Amino acid sequence: MKPGLARKKLLNRSGGRCEVCGLRPAREAQHRKNRSQGGTWDLSNLLHVCGHGNRDGCHGLIHQNPETAYANGWSVRQPRNPAEMPAWLTTEHGRIYVWLHDDGTASPVALPELVYGALKAERIYERGAV
Template sequence: MKKKEKLARRLVRERSGGICEVCGAARATNFQHRKNRSQAGGWSAANGLDVCGSGTTGCHGYIHANPAESYERGWSVHSWDDPAEVPVQTALGWVLLDADGGRTAVAPCAT
């Protein structure tokens, strides 16, 4: 595992406390890239969510199976977007994520 990946995973896990950031009910087991790595979505805490399930199960699977909703809720972001500037709906409400593993509450977005 490379240094940037290791740091991003650690910051996101610390932010989540090991609980899925989407549902808030299950143990987080996977790093969900909000901007796909194939779209220059790198390893950063702002670009990651700690989620339950795999790419086909739990919240991680739900995100991949429901792209329109995932973009509306900020769980996924478009290739031209900066994840640090796109609010995301988490179990704690709407937040902006930062590269240091923090989150800032923001007003709810219309979905």
């Protein structure tokens, strides 16, 4: 997807509020998988966040605290696919884990999906595949 279209759809999904804190206006697109690592402008790979650059607001929080960002799905490690990694975001239903879809929507993660995904990730880690 082209960056301009992605930014418009991202604004529509977020309603203009930071998807991480939900408190401040969102100004920037955060790539969950960095573009330098093959991250795309697909909406499953983007968060609408507050802050400027990588210095302040939630955008700064994500870049300055990578382990927290990975744990919350705000960043995605190689070689994982952002569309297959839920993110802990502020939504109209409160702060919940959601699946981000490339059509610009988000859907809540069911608890069994989250538990199964965590167990699966742990087994992969134990085998040294990560």
